[in-house]
Amino acid sequence: MRTIWKGALTFGLVNVPVKVYSATEDHDVPLHQVHEKDGGRIRYQRTCEVCGETVAYADIDKAYVEEGQTIVLTKDDLAALPAEKSREIDVVEFVPSDQVDLLTLDKPYYLEPDSKSSKAYVLLRKTLEQTDRTAIVRFTLRQKTRLAALRVRGKVLVLQTLLWADEVREAEFPSLDEDVRISKKELEMSAALVDSYSADFEPEAFVDEYQKELRTLIDAKIEAGESFEIADTFGEAEAEGKCGEVIDLMEALRESVARSKEKRASETPAKAKKPAKKTG
Numbered sequence: 001m002r003t004i005w006k007g008a009l010t011f012g013l014v015n016v017p018v019k020v021y022s023a024t025e026d027h028d029v030p031l032h033q034v035h036e037k038d039g040g041r042i043r044y045q046r047t048c049e050v051c052g053e054t055v056a057y058a059d060i061d062k063a064y065v066e067e068g069q070t071i072v073l074t075k076d077d078l079a080a081l082p083a084e085k086s087r088e089i090d091v092v093e094f095v096p097s098d099q100v101d102l103l104t105l106d107k108p109y110y111l112e113p114d115s116k117s118s119k120a121y122v123l124l125r126k127t128l129e130q131t132d133r134t135a136i137v138r139f140t141l142r143q144k145t146r147l148a149a150l151r152v153r154g155k156v157l158v159l160q161t162l163l164w165a166d167e168v169r170e171a172e173f174p175s176l177d178e179d180v181r182i183s184k185k186e187l188e189m190s191a192a193l194v195d196s197y198s199a200d201f202e203p204e205a206f207v208d209e210y211q212k213e214l215r216t217l218i219d220a221k222i223e224a225g226e227s228f229e230i231a232d233t234f235g236e237a238e239a240e241g242k243c244g245e246v247i248d249l250m251e252a253l254r255e256s257v258a259r260s261k262e263k264r265a266s267e268t269p270a271k272a273k274k275p276a277k278k279t280g
Helices: 075-079 119-131 184-197 209-227 230-234 249-266
Strands: 005-011 014-022 062-066 069-073 088-096 105-113 133-140 145-153 156-162
Touching: 005 133, 014 119, 088 145, 119 133, 119 145, 119 156, 184 249, 209 230
Parallel strands: 005 088
Antiparallel strands: 005 014, 014 105, 062 069, 088 133, 105 156, 133 145, 145 156
16 A cells, blocks of 8 residues: 555644555546547547646646636645644544444545554554544645544554535435324334344445446457447346335335345355344
């Protein structure tokens, strides 16, 4: 992994030098745009609307327009901002972990100790584990002040940026204000459906089906050349299930439970009978 930023975690008078790495990567099959007629690649150019010249990225500045006046901000202007110069990740507060709304979680980063001794790093990690707290921190990265949650993943401290409060929309749906009656039997049947699907979450068991099929399509076109027929690769596509509105909820629940049980019965015995891990 490549270091994208270096700085220090600070809380009180404690200073923890760290290296920052992106914790995720894009696995999508790389595609680019081409002209349908002749296959020529489509490229985008940055063109100045005043002189018409194509402008290199290195020669581009940023600007802000207010009341018809354009304020140009150069790279030196932006680099001179005090926050941009800061290399500190400041701990603002420690909060109960369950108070961090999952909806606000954004991009994750790994933090690695960047000093001869990792004692302060390990101390902070163990403290977060024992207190079941998440550190809320503030720092500046790539010309933007960010709020983030500092938490533990295994032996590593993870910094996960948070959306600002005003970036999360309120869910205001009049249909949810209606008084909907749920019977005891419906709730029991729904719970039975949940139980029939219950399992331990194993991320490795899931794959990106679209990217897998896209790779299959590309390989098939390479191999078949001009004689390629998509039906030879995937066959006739068949829709699974119906997307219409459920008319009889109880009947739909019963059928769903039955199908789930049949699917479990057809799986390998080891996987079908494996109990879910207990938590708490």
